[in-house]
Amino acid sequence: MEQVYAPPRSYLWPAVGLALAMLLCLAGRATAADLIDRPAPLPQPVKLTIGEAKVAHLAPLLLMDDDLKAMNVELTQVEFVRYADARTALAAGSLDLATVGPADLPISLSQGITSMVALMGVGGSPKYVVVRDGVTMDKWSDLTGKKVAIAPASAVWFQFVSTLQEQGVPYNGLSIVNIQGAGSNFDQALKRGDVDAIITWEPFESTPLVEGYGYWAKNLDYSKSKAVGAELGMIAASKAAVTDKREAVRRFIWAYIKAQNTLAASKAKFTDAIAKFTGISPEISSRIADTIQLGAVLSLDQLKRQATAFHDLGVIQTDVSGELGQYYAGDLVETVIKKN
Numbered sequence: 001m002e003q004v005y006a007p008p009r010s011y012l013w014p015a016v017g018l019a020l021a022m023l024l025c026l027a028g029r030a031t032a033a034d035l036i037d038r039p040a041p042l043p044q045p046v047k048l049t050i051g052e053a054k055v056a057h058l059a060p061l062l063l064m065d066d067d068l069k070a071m072n073v074e075l076t077q078v079e080f081v082r083y084a085d086a087r088t089a090l091a092a093g094s095l096d097l098a099t100v101g102p103a104d105l106p107i108s109l110s111q112g113i114t115s116m117v118a119l120m121g122v123g124g125s126p127k128y129v130v131v132r133d134g135v136t137m138d139k140w141s142d143l144t145g146k147k148v149a150i151a152p153a154s155a156v157w158f159q160f161v162s163t164l165q166e167q168g169v170p171y172n173g174l175s176i177v178n179i180q181g182a183g184s185n186f187d188q189a190l191k192r193g194d195v196d197a198i199i200t201w202e203p204f205e206s207t208p209l210v211e212g213y214g215y216w217a218k219n220l221d222y223s224k225s226k227a228v229g230a231e232l233g234m235i236a237a238s239k240a241a242v243t244d245k246r247e248a249v250r251r252f253i254w255a256y257i258k259a260q261n262t263l264a265a266s267k268a269k270f271t272d273a274i275a276k277f278t279g280i281s282p283e284i285s286s287r288i289a290d291t292i293q294l295g296a297v298l299s300l301d302q303l304k305r306q307a308t309a310f311h312d313l314g315v316i317q318t319d320v321s322g323e324l325g326q327y328y329a330g331d332l333v334e335t336v337i338k339k340n
Contacts (some may be wrong), residue, residue, distance in 0.1 A: 034338040035258055039251050042072040046248035048241070049076040050097040051086035056202050056280070056288045057123035057232045058099055059273035060259035067255040073248050083155070087236075091115050096241035097252065100234055101155045106307040109323055110316035115239050118328040119253060121296025122260075124230035127159055127223040128216035130205055135196045137217045140167040143197070149177040149189050150199040153315060155232075156222075160199045162309050163222035190214050203280045206287040227309035229302050232292070242329050249329070254336040264294045 080086040083101035090098040183204030189195045191213045208214025223230035263270040274285040307321035
């Protein structure tokens with residue numbers, strides 16, 4: 001039986017977390033890639049506009065300005081609360097680039113929207129069920145009958161439901177509490193005892209641990225679903241940008257991967273970047289830096305399994321897994337990686 005929790009404040013909720021990742025030809029994580037030397041400046045300045053969410057795994061966006069300016073790329077950053085809104089703006093042609101969520105590419109394709117192309121994944125991490133202190137959850141079947149808060153049709157919803165299916169635990173056997181709003185609404189519900197567990201995203205996963213009213217059930221990691229996986233996000237571009245501003249987009253990719261490499265190599269730098277980019281406290285930022293692995297973590301085969309899973313879950317009406325290969329700009333990523 002599904003319930004609706006009425007949070008004390010109203011916010012738009014971000015469909016964050018995992019997304020369609022573009023491993024492309026990088027044979028592993030993007031941060032492991034050995035970049036070519038910085039590309040030469042463009043003959044004339046080229047403007048790019050990116051719609052972005054202020055979430056930890058996108059902290060590399062904080063470190064790109066100097067390199068982009070040196071390459072004659074002018075980046076305008078526009079904040080979006082929801083990945084879905086950034087996806088809509090990208091499809092409408094208002095953005096050149098956007099950080100989008102897990103189902104955004106197949107959702108767009110299933111709706112006949114073919115103006116989005118994927119560039120690269122951004123990172124992965126374990127995803128543990130966050131449980132209220134005093135409630136015991138050691139195995140997946142322990143969720144049965146428990147009040148579990150989740151954002152319906154969000155990125156983490158895809159991961160969680162797919163994992164339950166693979167573990168043989170009926171979703172309708174849980175007492176689902178649908179929460180729409182900021183991630184803080186999940187934490188408030190857990191803290192007040194309105195729910196037994198929450199399925200959410202950072203920093204709201206770490207907050208209950210830091211504040212002492214919840215814990216991570218580490219036997220319940222829903223990032224390991226065969227259908228969905230652990231990818232947290234994706235950077236996408238409009239077809240027009242990839243065609244008309246190709247060299248600027250290529251330089252953006254180079255600068256982003258360089259920033260990923262820098263942060264992946266230093267927890268201290270990653271912690272500091274998370275805190276500055278998101279406004280999260282240093283304590284929580286440090287916890288997040290321990291768990292997130294920057295760089296794409298999924299293969300094209302995994303992407304196809306994702307699209308099929310979204311169709312099987314009834315989120316999209318058409319299985320577009322066979323079309324995904326047509327909608328990524330893998331050649332751009334390859335051009336900034338040194339050849340072995």
